[in-house]
Amino acid sequence: MSKIIVSANGTKKDAIIKKAAGLFRHKGFAGTSMRELAESIGVEAPSLYNHIGSKIELLQNICFKVANEFMLHLHQTEQESNSTIDKLKHIIQFHIQMMVNEYDEVFVANHEWKQLKDPYLTDFLLQRKAYEKKLIDIVNEGIENNAIKNIHPQIAVLTILSAVRGLEFWQGQKNQMEVMELENNMIDHLLNGLVK
Amino acid sequence: MSKIIVSANGTKKDAIIKKAAGLFRHKGFAGTSMRELAESIGVEAPSLYNHIGSKIELLQNICFKVANEFMLHLHQTEQESNSTIDKLKHIIQFHIQMMVNEYDEVFVANHEWKQLKDPYLTDFLLQRKAYEKKLIDIVNEGIENNAIKNIHPQIAVLTILSAVRGLEFWQGQKNQMEVMELENNMIDHLLNGLVK
DNA sequence: AATAAAAACTAATAAGCGTTAGTTTTGTGT
């Protein structure tokens, strides 16, 4: 077998990307060298280039994989004909789940996308703006339906996204029990507030 | 006069740190070179070393200046004998103000502190933990006083801090009117929720 | 066992990094 250990249904490139996500999270994209990445895999740096095109390509893969997953889920949520509040609950829950299940990738997409080069940088930002726009539409829908108070929709979305994207400190505790507690508390906090 | 333009009551080192904060925010600490920093100031890279010790020292200055400002404000807030809710309002407001007035510095402190080296890294993390601990105590006080619902205090603090720290997208709009709107909406959202 | 392909290696490239040494220019106080 090869030195690069692949998981089921995964290519060697996937395995490299996975390791890269972990290192990029800990040390940043610019702060991680290909030699480090290679060593963490158990291989010499040039060997990586049998499987990948470049360092920046790794970052592109991570960022767009995450962006696509979020966008796909949002599309699905839009098409379910739940109440506005349930949609928001669903979205917040998904963000938390992603944060728990694909922590490295989501973190890197949230923090290192600035290191992307055009045209990928522009694409990424457009996708992000589109995502926020869709969320704002949902909040507006809730305001029209009298389900949500007359708050500034953009600020409400900003607050929610900031809150869920910033979840990075919730580390190590992957215990499913605690994740559910986190979900329930955050959803309640962001929807119903803190005041008794 | 010298090439490095100093603002009133500021040393040349302060001017360099200020420029560094801007670059570190845009390109990251590892992604910013001393030659870039020098060029943005209008000087050759080695000239910087007449005024500063090292690159990492710039990051240290930024991170601890921000950390100290937040900690100082929290101390003051603790000693004012307002209600728990007013304390929280006050703290959220201060975070937003800092985000608006010292955007570069706060952003860098929030995102690039990982690049610090020990003992500064450990010190910074301890200070952050202490800050969170104090906030948790305030929330607990509110729960005991029946002012805050029986939420998990750590998660509540996590949510609030995530929300205010993530405010990065609120860019360019330094219009004071809009800042007040942002403040009022976020405070209302984080304290009273979204649901009507 | 022979052959072809995949995946690893070593060696080396040019470029960029933070920083130091040594020197020259600029500004200040007498």
Place this chain on the structure above:
DNA sequence: ACACAAAACTAACGCTTATTAGTTTTTATT
């Protein structure tokens, strides 16, 4: 105008970077 200090410069150091070229080893297929 002279002396001293501050602040800039050029040149260069040793090191690290991502990546390429060329070669050898390993694996899979017949």
